Amino acid sequence: MKHTHYIRQSYLFCVYRNYMYDFQKYFYGKNVLEFGPNKGALFEKYYPISNKYTLVEPNKHFEKNYIKLQKRHSNLYYEFNDFEAFNANETFDTIVMMAVISHIKLDSQKIYSKIDSLLNKDGFLIIETNNTKRNLDVLAICDRNLEKVESKTSYNGIMKWLKIDYRDVLVYRKV
Numbered sequence: 024m025k026h027t028h029y030i031r032q033s034y035l036f037c038v039y040r041n042y043m044y045d046f047q048k049y050f051y052g053k054n055v056l057e058f059g060p061n062k063g064a065l066f067e068k069y070y071p072i073s074n075k076y077t078l079v080e081p082n083k084h085f086e087k088n089y090i091k092l093q094k095r096h097s098n099l100y101y102e103f104n105d106f107e108a109f110n111a112n113e114t115f116d117t118i119v120m121m122a123v124i125s126h127i128k129l130d131s132q133k134i135y136s137k138i139d140s141l142l143n144k145d146g147f148l149i150i151e152t153n154n155t156k157r158n159l160d161v162l163a164i165c166d167r168n169l170e171k172v173e174s175k176t177s178y179n180g181i182m183k184w185l186k187i188d189y190r191d192v193l194v195y196r197k198v
């Protein structure tokens with residue numbers, strides 16, 4: 024799989040992706056699963072407070088990034104797989120899917136059902152919308168079945184002012 028430079032995980036972009044600031048409660052002591060983490064930089068500050076953090080990413084190019092991260096965080100695990108084929112013999116307290124649902128080749132109901140099967144009761148889903156409409160129905164299904172805890176724009180500060188990205192980050196709780 025070809026790798027392209029991913030500017031949204033550069034230091035400056037991470038600083039301005041505003042959900043970075045106050046999401047501790049969704050990670051503290053939790054068993055976390057993140058799909059499509061790319062380099063894994065976005066949520067690194069939450070790795071130390073999580074109980075266990077698993078990255079599931081189809082692009083093997085990022086292995087060198089994950090090996091480096093594992094040297095700093097012994098509770099970090101990774102698997103090269105896509106959402107569609109991923110299977111686990113455990114369930115999770117928090118599932119993270121940032122800008123990833125548009126890449127998944129399943130219909131929205133199947134995507135939701137798989138998230139539901141992996142998520143513990145009272146668990147959290149942190150999900151970012153796409154800039155495309157693909158699979159956005161997943162969010163409508165989440166609205167009907169989960170409790171929406173937070174909704175915020177993806178960027179703050181100068182990034183928001185520049186209007187370069189219109190995504191939102193949503194947090195749901197499984198009731």
Ligand SMILES: C[S@@+](CC[C@H](N)C(=O)[O-])C[C@H]1O[C@@H](n2cnc3c(N)ncnc32)[C@H](O)[C@@H]1O
Pocket residue numbers: 031032058059060061062065079080081082104105106107120121122123126127128
């Ligand atoms: C737009 S990037 C988002 C990266 C990161 N989550 C972020 O917000 O900075 C999409 C990521 O999803 C991964 N991806 C693509 N197809 C996927 C699939 N079917 N299942 C899981 N991840 C996938 C890509 O390799 C990439 O890392």
